[in-house]
Amino acid sequence: MADDGITAGYVAIDxxxxxxxxxxxxxxxxxxxxxxxxxxxxxxxxxLPELGANGYHAYTLDLPGHGKSLPHPDGHLANMHAIAEFVWSFADAVGVDAPVVAGCSIGGDVVLDLAAHHADSLTGVVCLEGALRTPTYPEGFLAMMETASGMPAFERFYHHASIHCHGEDAIRERVEEHAFFHQHAIQEVTHADLTAWNKHDVRERADEITCPVLYVYGEYDYFLPREYVEETADALPSCQLLTMEGIGHYPMLESDQFVDEMLSFLEQSSDR
Incomplete structure (x- = not known):
């Protein structure tokens, strides 16, 4: 798959x-x-390149403190709504109009939060492995992750976690690639992300999510119990639930089927 047509840049957000x-x-x-x-x-x-090749104007960003983005001046963001509003500010800064927003894991929570507060300004939402609420980590685990002494060798932990949370049908070379770059995660940043994940709860605003939602769940995802998926799918006014067999926590990496499903959803959303 070629990366032709992808450009990169920086923009100041908050x-x-x-x-x-x-x-x-x-x-x-x-x-x-x-x-x-x-x-x-x-x-x-x-x-990303598939979206561009099919005529969509697509962006993907590094959240504050992740990848090539500098940290937020207020510290690492440990609140999902704050992260979502950062993404919304990014969309405004680059001139995005009525977008489809897509995210996985904490990104899935982010796009549901965006829909809960900005549904009238969205064309649609693609939520992978997120939910209306995600209180899935024991508080003791997060407390251990907070410092290097509490969770030594965090990088190796994240490497192995990235391998084992994929499904049995995941494309194997992508699993290894993902584990390689995931081990470079910063412990303090990841702790803030997972704290935001644990506190995330927009159930009271579920009725506000009136835009179309493609809700993608890998059956091998052990980070997100099925009960939270069913709760979310039942509560959303306009939700298409796609359960992917043999796939885990990262459908956009594990299977080319996801791209086909997303393109189909985008076409349906644009026809509304």
């Missing part, structure tokens, strides 16, 4: 020098992609 990649025609429908905890925009490298 005092943060923010890195992003962009592809597709300027007059294409806008799409914004959000990465997972501790990671960066590389996670979307198999999706």
């Amino acid at each position: 005092g943060v020098r923010t890195f992003y990649e962009e592809t597709g025609p300027d007059d294409g429908e806008d799409v914004v992609l959000v990465h997972t905890a501790g990671a960066d925009s590389l996670e979307w490298r198999y999706v």
